[in-house]
Amino acid sequence: MPLNRRSFLGRSAAVGAGVTVTGTAAAPAAQAKPVPKRYSFTVMGTTDLHGHVFNWDYFTDREFDDKAHNDVGLAKISTLVDRIRAEKGRGNTLLIDAGDTIQGTQLSYYYAKVDPITAESGPVHPMAQAMNAIGYDAAALGNHEFNYGIPVLRKFEEQCDFPLLGANALDARTLRPAFAPYSMHRLRTPCGRDVRVAVLGLTNPGIAIWDKANVDGKMVFPGLEEQAARWVPKLRSMGADVVVVSAHSGSSGTSSYGDQLPYVENAAALVAEQVPGIDAILVGHAHTEIPEYRVANQATGKEVVLSEPLKWGQRLTLFDFDLVWSKGRWVVEGVGARVLNSNTVEEDPKVVRLLADEHRKVVAYVNQVIGTSPVEMSTAQAPWRDEPIIDLINHVQAETVRAALAGGAHAGLPVLSQASCFSRSAAIPAGRITIRDAAGLYPFENTLEARVLTGAQLKEYLEYSARYYVRTAPGEPVDTAKLTNADGTPDYNYDAVYGLTYDIDIAQPVGSRIVGLSFRGAPIDPAAEFVLAVNNYRASGGGAFPHVAKAKQVWADSDEIRNTIIQWVRAKGVLDPAEFASVGWRLTRAGVPLF
Numbered sequence: 001m002p003l004n005r006r007s008f009l010g011r012s013a014a015v016g017a018g019v020t021v022t023g024t025a026a027a028p029a030a031q032a033k034p035v036p037k038r039y040s041f042t043v044m045g046t047t048d049l050h051g052h053v054f055n056w057d058y059f060t061d062r063e064f065d066d067k068a069h070n071d072v073g074l075a076k077i078s079t080l081v082d083r084i085r086a087e088k089g090r091g092n093t094l095l096i097d098a099g100d101t102i103q104g105t106q107l108s109y110y111y112a113k114v115d116p117i118t119a120e121s122g123p124v125h126p127m128a129q130a131m132n133a134i135g136y137d138a139a140a141l142g143n144h145e146f147n148y149g150i151p152v153l154r155k156f157e158e159q160c161d162f163p164l165l166g167a168n169a170l171d172a173r174t175l176r177p178a179f180a181p182y183s184m185h186r187l188r189t190p191c192g193r194d195v196r197v198a199v200l201g202l203t204n205p206g207i208a209i210w211d212k213a214n215v216d217g218k219m220v221f222p223g224l225e226e227q228a229a230r231w232v233p234k235l236r237s238m239g240a241d242v243v244v245v246s247a248h249s250g251s252s253g254t255s256s257y258g259d260q261l262p263y264v265e266n267a268a269a270l271v272a273e274q275v276p277g278i279d280a281i282l283v284g285h286a287h288t289e290i291p292e293y294r295v296a297n298q299a300t301g302k303e304v305v306l307s308e309p310l311k312w313g314q315r316l317t318l319f320d321f322d323l324v325w326s327k328g329r330w331v332v333e334g335v336g337a338r339v340l341n342s343n344t345v346e347e348d349p350k351v352v353r354l355l356a357d358e359h360r361k362v363v364a365y366v367n368q369v370i371g372t373s374p375v376e377m378s379t380a381q382a383p384w385r386d387e388p389i390i391d392l393i394n395h396v397q398a399e400t401v402r403a404a405l406a407g408g409a410h411a412g413l414p415v416l417s418q419a420s421c422f423s424r425s426a427a428i429p430a431g432r433i434t435i436r437d438a439a440g441l442y443p444f445e446n447t448l449e450a451r452v453l454t455g456a457q458l459k460e461y462l463e464y465s466a467r468y469y470v471r472t473a474p475g476e477p478v479d480t481a482k483l484t485n486a487d488g489t490p491d492y493n494y495d496a497v498y499g500l501t502y503d504i505d506i507a508q509p510v511g512s513r514i515v516g517l518s519f520r521g522a523p524i525d526p527a528a529e530f531v532l533a534v535n536n537y538r539a540s541g542g543g544a545f546p547h548v549a550k551a552k553q554v555w556a557d558s559d560e561i562r563n564t565i566i567q568w569v570r571a572k573g574v575l576d577p578a579e580f581a582s583v584g585w586r587l588t589r590a591g592v593p594l595f
Contacts, residue, residue: 037191037325038333041092042318043244044084046077047284048311049097050104050144053130053355055347058106058366059426059440072312074130075347080316080340081134082348094185095135096199098284099142099248101127102156103445104312106436110362112148117155126358128159130351138183140201140246141166142284146211147445150218165201165246168227172220181231184240195323195330198240200231202247202271204285205263206256209540209549213447213558223263224249225274232277241330242321243278245271250286251293251306256493258544269295272304279332280319283308289315292337307337315339366436370566373575377428379441382421383484383491384469385595388581389428393419393441393561394498395580396568397533401450401555410531410554413452414519416499417533420492428575438569442562444492446535451551456526459517460546461495462502466513468494469506474589493543496585497532500524507589515588535561 052073057064064072085093102108107126111117117125131139141164145153157164157179167181180201187195205221215221224247235243250266257265264270268283272295283290283306290308297304309315322334377389394417402415426440453461470486472478483506484494503515517524534548536556541549557564569575587594 037189037193039187039189039191039195039323039325039330040321041094041187041195041197041323042084042088042320043197043280043282044081044093044095045098045246045282045307045317045319046309046313047098047248047282048100048142048287049074049127049313050100050311051102051108051127052105052312053107053126053351054359056359058362059423059436059443061363061367061436069343070310070314070341071343072314073342073347074127074134074313075351076342076345077313077316078130078134078348078351079345080342083345084316084318091188094137094187094197094199096137096244096246096282097131097139098246098282098308099140099203100144100284101131101139101142102152103144103147104443106366106439107358107362109445110365111358112152114365115361116152117159118151122155123358124159125156126355128156129354132161133351133354136160136162137185138163138165138199138201138246140164140248140284141169141179141203142248143204143207143210144445146207146214149214165199166203167200167231168205168222168224169203169207170220170222172218175220178219181227182235184235184238191325193325193330195241196239197242197244198235198238200228200235200243200245202228202245202249204248204265205261206265206542209257209260210537210542212540213536213556221263224267224271225264228271228275228278232275236277241323242332244319245278245281246284247271247281248284250288251283251290251308252286256543257541260541260544260549268306269293272306273298276300276302278304279321280304280335280337281306282317282319287311289339291317291339305335305337307339309339314342316342366434366439368435369432370435370438370570371433371573371575373428373430373433375577376430377577379421379424379426381480383424383494384480384587386496386583386585388577389426389441390419390421390496391498391577391581391584392428392575393417393565394496394533396565397448397561398498399568400448400557400564401531401533404555404557405450405531408554410450410452413529413531414499415450415531415533416458416497418495418497418535418538420495422492424491433569433575435566438566439562442560442565444535444537445560445562446537447559448557448561448564449534449536449539449553450531450555451534451539451548451553452529453532453547453551454526455519455524455528455530457547457551458497458500458524458530458532459514459526461548462497462514462517463511464546465493465495466504466506467510469504469513469587471509472506472589474507474592478594495538495545498584499530501584503586503588503591505588505590506594515591
C-alpha cells in the first residue's frame, strides 16, 4: 500500500443537471430505433500556481501586472470555475491541478518558514485553504512541492481535502508509491450509468536532482512513460471509462539536466505517444500556454488531447468530453481543449475574505526595512551588462563561502561565484531597503554550495553559459530585445562568474566566445583550482552546465540564498556598491565592446 494515509478514491461528483438524452418524436414502438445514450462533462485544470492566491505581487507590493496585462491567483480562478460549474452543472465537472503549488510567492514562503504549517498548532496553508474552498478534486505533485522538505509537504497533504497524486514518486526502500498514484471519480448521468473518470498523477524525475538534499535515500522518481504504462492498464481494468493524466512535465521532450538522469524532464507528449488508453493530459512544469495539442498514440493511432494553462493561475484549461454508451460501456466520442483567461473576471469575494488576514500578515512582513542604499540598482540591463545588483548576489555568496571555509583544508583556494538574472524587474531602491526588495533578487528557494573546479573547467562552464546570446556579426545592428535567450535559453540559465574577468565575443560561434579569461590580472591557469560558490540547482545539474555536478563539494548550506542576502543587508545597514560592484565581464564583437 502507499505510504500516505489517503484512499486512492477521490470525491464522487453529485448528480449533474442540464444533460438530456436526445431522440426523435414518438413513433410506433415496433419501428423505434434505439436512441444512443450520450453524456458530456468537463475537466478543468490549473498548473504551476506557485503560491498565488491573489492578483498581487509581494515583491513590488502592488497588484500584479505584466506586458500582456495577465492576472494571477486562485481568487480569479475560483470565479472562472464557478462560471463553468453554473454552465455545465456542478456534477458534470471535475477540477484538477498539475503541480508546483506551495512555492513561489512570499505568501507561500511565509507559511513554510516564518509561521510554518508544521509548527505545533500551526496554521493551515493558504493554498490548502483556497483550493479546499474552490473544491479541487485532485492535484499532481510538482517538483517545487519538495523545496521545503518532506515534512512540510506531508503537512500540506494532510491539510488538503483532495489527494496529492504522484504515481512515479516512490518510497526509496520499498519502491511502492509514496503518494496516491491516482484518484477515481464517479459522475452520475441521467442515463442510469455512472461515468468513472480516473486521474493519474505524474511528477518530474528532476526532483531527484533539484531537491536531492530533501529526497535522497527517501524517495525515487522513475520516468513518466514507465509509470504511466504500468498504471493506465490497471485503471482501465478497474473500470475507468475515461483516463486523464495530470503531469508535472512539459511536452517538448527536452531535459535541462543533460545526462544526470536517464529520464526525460518534459515527457508529457512522449506519454501520449507511447502509452495507450489515455484520453487527455493536463500538462505542467514548462510555464507555457498550450490551449490544445493533439498527439497520436503510436500503438492505437488514437489522438490524445494535451493542454497546458499558463502559470500562476493566469489561465484555466477546459477539457470537454463527449461520451456515448456503446456495447455496455461508455466510450469517449470526442475531446476538445481550450483555455480561459483569468484577467476577464474579478476575484472571488469568498476567497478574498477567507485569506485576507494571511495576506495582511505577509504584506507587513515583506515591508520590514532592513537597510538603506545611496543609489538605485536594477536588473533591467543585467542580461547584457555586468550590473552592480548581480554583483551584490555574487559578493554575498563568495563572502559567505569564504567565511565557511576559513581555517579548513580549502581555505587557501580562491573563491568565485555564479549568479543569474532571475527577474528583469528586480531592483534595490535608493533609500530604504525592505525584505521584499532583497527577496525579489532571489525568488527561488535555492541554497548555497561550494564546489572545486579547475581553470579549464571554468572556461568550458563560461562557454556553455555564453550560448545564451544570439550570434551577431560585427557591424550588425544590436537589438537588446533579440540579443538573449538564444535557442530558448532562459535568463536563469545564463551565469555570470564573479572574481574573473573575461569578454564574450558574440560574433563567434557557441563554444568559442570566451576571450581574455583572467584571474587577478593574469591569464587563468587551466590547472589551477578554484572554489565556486554555486546554488544547489546548478550544482545538482540544473541547466546541464558542464563539470559542476560532478565537482567535489567542499561545503553546503541549508538556508536559502535569499535569506543569506537579507541577513547580509541587515548586518551591513548601508549598501555601498563601491564595496562589491566591478565590471568583470562584457560583450564584444571582434574585440570591440558592444556597450
